[in-house]
Every structure is written in C-alpha cells, then in structure tokens.
Amino acid sequence: MTIPVLDKDSVLSSMSSHPAVRSMTPEMLASPAFDATYDRGELTLTVAPEHIRAAAAAVQQAGYNFLEDVTAVDWLPAEPRYQVSYHIVSHTLKERVRLRIFVDSIIGGADSITPVWPSADFYEREVFDLFGIRFHGHPNLRRIMMPDEFEGHPLRKDFPVEGYR
Amino acid sequence: MSQFTETSSLLAARPEDPTKDRTMILNMGPQHPSTHGVLRLVVEIDGETVIKIVPDIGYLHTGIEKTCEAKFYQQVVPLTDRIDYLSPMSNNLCYCLAVEKLLQLEIPPRAQWLRVMLNELTRLNSHLVWLGTHAMDIGALTVFLYTFREREDILRIFEHVAGQRMMTSYFRIGGISLEPPLDFFAIVQNFIKRMPSKIDEYQNLLTGNPIWVDRLKGVGHLSAADAIALGVTGPPLRASGVDWDLRRDMPYSSYEKFDFKVPISHDCDVWARYVIRLEEMRESVKIIQQALDGMPEGPVTADAPKIVLPDREKMKTEMESLIYHFKIVTEGFPVPAGEVYQAIESPRGEMAYYVVSDGTAKPYRVHMRNPSFATLQALDTMCRGRLLADVVAVIGSIDIVLGEIDR
Numbered sequence: 108m109t110i111p112v113l114d115k116d117s118v119l120s121s122m123s124s125h126p127a128v129r130s131m132t133p134e135m136l137a138s139p140a141f142d143a144t145y146d147r148g149e150l151t152l153t154v155a156p157e158h159i160r161a162a163a164a165a166v167q168q169a170g171y172n173f174l175e176d177v178t179a180v181d182w183l184p185a186e187p188r189y190q191v192s193y194h195i196v197s198h199t200l201k202e203r204v205r206l207r208i209f210v211d212s213i214i215g216g217a218d219s220i221t222p223v224w225p226s227a228d229f230y231e232r233e234v235f236d237l238f239g240i241r242f243h244g245h246p247n248l249r250r251i252m253m254p255d256e257f258e259g260h261p262l263r264k265d266f267p268v269e270g271y272r
Numbered sequence: 273m274s275q276f277t278e279t280s281s282l283l284a285a286r287p288e289d290p291t292k293d294r295t296m297i298l299n300m301g302p303q304h305p306s307t308h309g310v311l312r313l314v315v316e317i318d319g320e321t322v323i324k325i326v327p328d329i330g331y332l333h334t335g336i337e338k339t340c341e342a343k344f345y346q347q348v349v350p351l352t353d354r355i356d357y358l359s360p361m362s363n364n365l366c367y368c369l370a371v372e373k374l375l376q377l378e379i380p381p382r383a384q385w386l387r388v389m390l391n392e393l394t395r396l397n398s399h400l401v402w403l404g405t406h407a408m409d410i411g412a413l414t415v416f417l418y419t420f421r422e423r424e425d426i427l428r429i430f431e432h433v434a435g436q437r438m439m440t441s442y443f444r445i446g447g448i449s450l451e452p453p454l455d456f457f458a459i460v461q462n463f464i465k466r467m468p469s470k471i472d473e474y475q476n477l478l479t480g481n482p483i484w485v486d487r488l489k490g491v492g493h494l495s496a497a498d499a500i501a502l503g504v505t506g507p508p509l510r511a512s513g514v515d516w517d518l519r520r521d522m523p524y525s526s527y528e529k530f531d532f533k534v535p536i537s538h539d540c541d542v543w544a545r546y547v548i549r550l551e552e553m554r555e556s557v558k559i560i561q562q563a564l565d566g567m568p569e570g571p572v573t574a575d576a577p578k579i580v581l582p583d584r585e586k587m588k589t590e591m592e593s594l595i596y597h598f599k600i601v602t603e604g605f606p607v608p609a610g611e612v613y614q615a616i617e618s619p620r621g622e623m624a625y626y627v628v629s630d631g632t633a634k635p636y637r638v639h640m641r642n643p644s645f646a647t648l649q650a651l652d653t654m655c656r657g658r659l660l661a662d663v664v665a666v667i668g669s670i671d672i673v674l675g676e677i678d679r
Contacts (some may be wrong), residue, residue, distance in 0.1 A: 146508050146610055147373055173500055173516075175615065176641040180628050192626065194613050194641070197501075198514065201521050205613065226503030237337075252330040252678060262338055 112146035126197075127152060127204040135162055140209065141223040156217040160244075162206055163193065163220040171195040171204055174220075177230035179238045183264040188212040189240055193220070216241030219248075236263035237265035295323055300663070302331050308405060308667070309674025320659050325652045332678035336484070340638035344604030345371055346445055348638060350660035353439040355640060356676040358401055361387075361394040361430075362618040364443035367638075369524055370614035370625040371445045374607050377576055383447040389460070389563035390433070390442065391525075392556040392614075397426045397547050398619035398671075399556075403474060406546070406668035410487050415477050422470050425463050432456060446580040447573030461564055467557050471550060473499075478546075488543040492654040495540060502653060503646035506621025507552065508670055511537050511544035518617040525616075529566075530559050542669040549671075555589040579605050604633030619645055621670055628679040640679060644672040 113121065119136075122128050128143065129152060135141055135158045142153035154162045163174075176194040187209040196203045210217055219242035220227045231242045232251040239260035242248060250257065259266055301312040310331035316323040336355060340348045352363035365387055372379060404419035427437040433452045434442035442449055478484045494504065499512040509516060517526045517534040535551035537544035573580045581600055582593035599605075609631040615624035621643030628637040647670045654666045 147376065147612055149612060151611075174503060175622060176613070176624060176626065176639070178626055178639040178641075180611075180637045192611070192613075194624070194626070196522075196615075198521075200517050203522075203613065203615075205611075224503070225501045226646055226649060229503075229645060233645075250330075252333040254330075261335060266338075268338070268342065 112147075115143045116148070118145050122150070125150070126169040126200065127166050127171060131162065132163040132165065134158070137213075147244040149203065149205060151205045151207055156208045156210055156214075159191075159193075159206065159208050160218040160220055160223060163195075163223045166195055166204060166206065166224055170200055171197040171202075173198060174224040174226050174230075175203075176246075177227055177234060177239075179234045179240055181238060181262065181264045186212065187261075189215075189238060191217065191234065191240060205223070210240055215239065216243055218243050219245035221245055236260070239263065282542050292616070293300045294318055298660075302328075308672055309510065311648075311667075311672070311674055311677075313663070315660065315663065316406050317660055319599075320661075322655045322658055322660055322663060325655050327648050327651060327679050329648070329674070332674050334679070337638055340635055342634065345456045345607055345635060346600070347390060347606065348635065349443065349445070350439065350441045352640075353441055354675070355642070355675050355679055356618075356620075357438055358398040358673055359394045359619050360438060360440045361390045361442065362616060362623060364441065364638075365391055365505050365525065366614060366616045366618070366623050366625050367627075368443045368445050369616065370612050370627045371607065373612045373614055374610055374627060374629055375445070375576075377446055377579065379574055380523075380571050381526065382570045383572045383574075385567055386448055386452065386572065387443060387525050388527060388530065388568075389560050390430075392559045392563070393426055393429060393460070395556045395619045396553055397423055397430075399553050400426070402549065402668075402671045403546075403618075405670070407478060407484075409664050409668045410484065412481065412484060415474060415508055415551045418470070418474060418477065422467065424565055429459060429463065434461060444484065444573065444580065446576050447571070451572050457564055457567070460560065464557055464560050468554065469556075470521070471553055475550060484542070487662075487665055488541070488546055488669075490541050490543075491658065491662045493540050493670055494654050497654055499650065502650040504621070504650050504670075505619070505643050505646065506619070507545050507548045508647060509621065510535065511548050513538040513669070518615055518622060522615070524614070530562050534561050542665050545669040606631060606633050607635075615641070618643060619675070620673065621647060640676075642676040642679070644670075644674075645677045648672060648677060 109249040135154050138155040140155035144151045173196045175196050178192055180190040182188055189210040191208050193206040208217055219231055231245055234240050235248050236252050237260055295316050297320045298315045298317055300315055302310040312328040314326040336351055352367045353360040355363050400419040400423040404416035407415035430440050431437045433456055434440040496511050496512045496514050499509050515536050520534055532555045535548045537548055577596050582597050586593040587597055606628040609629050611628040613626045615622050623643055624641035625634055626639040630636040655663050
C-alpha cells in the first residue's frame with residue numbers, strides 16, 4: 108500500500124482543482140518560499156511566513172473551518188531553523204490540510220493567526236513558550252507551561268537535557 | 273504555569289481608586305477538588321457573577337514531548353499512557369497509527385478490531401469516571417459509587433488482557449503485543465450484557481432528579497460558531513450541534529465497518545453534554561458487541577519482521593528471529609523521513625499525534641494534540657455572566673484531564 112508522493116509541480120498540476128490549492132493567491136504562489144507536497148495522503152502547503160495569516164484566511168474561506176493544531180519543529184542547525192505547522196480540517200469536505208511556514212532564527216517570528224481562529228491562542232502560546240517563536244499580533248503572548256521566570260525554551264534542540272542549571 | 277505568576281498580571285489593571293473597584297478576584301485551585309487535577313483558575317467576580325476566567329496551567333508539565341525525542345519509536349508507547357490516565361488505549365492507538373502511517377504498514381484485521389473493541393472499552397471507562405466525578409461535583413455523591421463499580425470491571429478486563437489496570441501499553445507498532453487470553457471474549461461479553469441496564473440505572477439516579485436538572489439545564493452555553501472558533505472537539509462540540517465524529521467522518525482502524533450513531537444535541541448546555549455522553553456509552557456498547565460478533569481470525573501483528581518483535585518461541589529455534597529481536601531492541605528500526613498527523617476520536621474529543629521523522633530510529637519530534645487543552649479555552653466563554661457555582665458544573669461538563677493538557 109504505497110501512496111505516491113507528489114512534489115510541488117505535480118501537486119499544482121494534478122491537484123489544481125483541490126479547494127485548498129485553489130485558495131492560494133498568485134502572490135503566495137509566486138513567493139520563492141512556496142512549496143506543496145502530497146505525501147502519505149496528507150497535503151502540505153508551505154507558504155512564506157509573511158503570508159501565513161492571509162493563507163489561513165484563504166483556506167478558511169475555501170471550507171477548511173476548524174483549526175486543529177499549531178506546533179513547531181526545530182531543524183537545528185539548518186536555516187531557516189523553525190518549522191511551524193498548522194493543521195486545519197474541513198467538516199464539510201472531511202479533509203485535512205497542513206499549512207507550514209519556515210521561520211528564521213534571526214527574525215524568529217510570524218504573524219499570529221488568532222484573528223482568523225481564536226483557538227490559536229493557546230497553541231501559539233505553547234509554541235512561544237517551548238520554542239521561543241514570537242507571534243505578532245497575539246493578544247496575550249505569555250508562557251503557558253513553564254514558570255514565567257524560566258530561562259530558555261525546552262523543546263529547542265540545543266536545550267540541555269542533562270546537568271545542573 | 274505559574275505558581276509564581278502574580279494574579280494581577282493575569283487580569284486587566286485594577287482601577288486606581290479602590291472605591292471604584294467593584295470586582296473581586298478569586299483563586300480557584302490549583303488544589304480545588306472540582307478542577308480534576310491541578311488546574312488554577314483566576315476568576316474575576318462581581319458579587320456572585322463571573323466577569324472573566326483565566327485558566328493557569330502547566331503544573332503537571334513533564335516534558336513528555338521532549339522525552340519522546342530521546343527514545344526509539346517503540347519505546348514511546350509506554351510514555352503515551354501517562355498523558356491521560358483515563359484513556360491509555362486511545363493514546364496508544366493514536367501514536368501507533370501515526371507511526372504505522374509513516375511506515376505505511378498494513379495492520380491485520382484482527383488487530384484492528386481488537387483495537388476498536390479496547391478503545392470503546394476505554395471510552396466507557398473514561399465516561400464512567402467523568403459521570404461519577406461530575407455528579408459528585410454537583411452534589412450527587414451516590415452516582416460515583418455506582419460508576420466506579422462498573423469501572424472496576426473494565427479495569428479488570430484491562431488487567432486480564434494487558435497485565436496492567438491503567439497504564440496498559442498493550443498496543444504495539446504493527447499490531448498489538450499479544451493474542452488476548454482464551455476467556456477474554458467471554459468476559460467482555462458478560463460485561464457488555466450487563467452494561468445497558470447499568471446505564472439505565474445512572475439515568476434513573478440523575479435524569480429525573482430536580483436538583484440535577486436545575487444545575488445543568490441552560491448552564492454553560494456554547495454556540496456552534498464559538499465551539500468551532502475555540503477549537504472545542506468531542507462531546508462538547510456535538511452538544512453544540514456540530515455533527516462531527518472522526519470515527520465516522522475520517523475513519524481509522526476499521527471504524528467504517530461498524531454501525532453506530534453519533535448523538536447530536538442543539539441545546540449547547542451542560543445538560544446536552546451529559547445526555548450525549550450517556551448516549552455515547554450506549555453506542556460504545558453496541559460497537560463492542562459488533563466487534564465481538566464479527567471478530568476476524570488471524571494474526572494480531574503485521575508481517576514486518578524488522579519492526580514487530582518476533583514470537584518468543586520462534587526466537588528459541590530460528591536464528592533470524594533472534595537476530596531481528598536483538599536488532600529491534602538494541603537499535604530500534606529506522607522510519608522513513610516525513611511527517612504525519614494522525615487524529616482519532618478519544619473519549620474527550622479529537623486526539624492527534626504529529627510525528628516528524630528524519631529517517632533515524634528515534635522520532636525527531638512528537639507532538640500531541642490533546643482535546644482538553646483546546647477545550648479549556650472555551651471555559652471563559654461558557655462561564656461569563658453566570659454564577660460562580662456554575663463554574664464547577666461547566667468544568668465537569670468539558671471533562672478535562674490535566675495530565676493531557678500539560679503533557
């Protein structure tokens with residue numbers, strides 16, 4: 108049971124009628140950061156960090172009404188270092204799409220999508236707390252898991268896992 | 273978290289003139305019995321009316337996601353039990369499904385059906401604890417004793433099949449760890465036969481009780497639009513009139529072969545959540561009965577010698593099995609690079625594992641999307657403008673488990 112893996116060009120050509128792919132604006136598609144893959148039955152659309160709020164609003168318009176999850180991956184030592192993944196499901200299409208952005212360790216942030224989905228509040232706070240990625244326009248970007256005076260961000264790959272602090 | 277966070281920093285600034293300061297700030301928890309764990313709520317009240325609630329979490333944060341990164345794929349399974357002590361099998365299943373999706377592994381039907389059956393038993397188990405504690409929070413102490421009687425039966429079934437009452441770790445990547453004992457199906461059948469009358473019994477104790485009705489009806493209103501905007505899943509979402517159940521709408525582990533109803537209510541209140549969970553228990557009983565009736569024969573693990581540990585007997589006679597066993601235990605097994613998001617309908621709502629692999633034998637990143645974490649965001653919306661005493665009813669109705677929120 109092997110599902111074929113589709114890269115950017117084949118997703119854009121063979122899945123062009125897919126609602127999530129169709130919702131991407133020409134501006135997003137033209138960005139060098141844009142990428143699309145279809146792997147193991149999951150569609151991933153990578154957009155430029157500055158487009159994330161617009162992309163979230165676009166897929167919401169396309170029927171993907173429920174934000175399930177926001178999380179991040181630290182790809183140390185690669186640059187851009189952080190990947191932020193947004194999982195969005197459609198209750199009518201019964202289908203899921205993953206939006207993805209790559210965030211530079213120097214810029215270290217992206218626009219918050221709380222104006223699109225208020226539920227992103229806790230998820231983005233968690234990502235901020237554990238990875239140190241800032242979300243601009245978040246109403247209440249405070250630590251959520253760790254104590255306020257805690258130093259460092261535990262889920263970063265360079266966070267020490269042993270020894271005294 | 274914030275045992276050190278000043279209460280003032282969680283809420284808006286107080287007016288300078290103390291005579292204009294009409295509201296009071298109340299700390300509820302972290303050791304409050306009705307918060308089901310260590311949840312701290314900072315509640316702003318005007319008299320008895322709730323103005324605002326700010327949940328403060330993180331007291332149970334143990335860094336399970338970070339720990340997963342240091343383990344082999346198969347070693348993560350016992351960690352997943354510890355996230356939610358009421359639904360260990362759901363966590364096991366969700367993690368195993370995610371890794372199996374990464375490996376593109378086919379699971380034999382018998383294992384899939386057993387997984388469904390055990391997951392529905394887990395749902396019963398979790399809903400029984402929810403019903404008992406929810407009723408106890410509201411003051412109906414007796415129900416707790418009744419529900420824990422049946423829960424004990426389920427825990428005995430778990431112990432019989434997995435050797436553990438709560439932290440079962442029974443599922444494996446590629447199937448389940450062992451063929452269940454011979455009398456297992458008879459025990460489950462016996463339990464299932466009794467269960468519907470027990471659910472009637474709980475209903476008799478509660479549904480007609482005027483105190484219970486007054487405390488639940490019209491309390492904790494959450495509209496469908498708010499529920500979707502705030503990320504609410506599971507029974508609270510269905511109680512708000514959104515017809516969405518992952519078991520039916522995005523089936524996994526052969527759920528598409530089972531016939532069951534998804535209860536929906538448009539009342540949007542605590543009462544609706546109570547009714548829906550009771551209905552779900554009845555549906556779970558039906559699913560378990562179907563699984564018992566149509567249980568397929570065959571192996572309980574996939575035919576993948578490099579991933580699934582070999583049979584103990586074979587290890588004593590076959591060289592290859594011994595080598596595979598040694599390799600899996602000492603080196604793990606590499607998983608092709610990629611990322612998957614696998615969601616299942618846990619007793620509390622949508623539970624999902626997001627597993628990222630870099631091609632080695634250890635996961636690069638494991639993230640759990642837990643239903644309680646998102647549902648907690650809706651607490652403020654549900655309680656605002658209501659009485660302080662209703663907060664307890666609302667917390668009970670969203671059925672949170674703090675271990676799962678803080679991970």
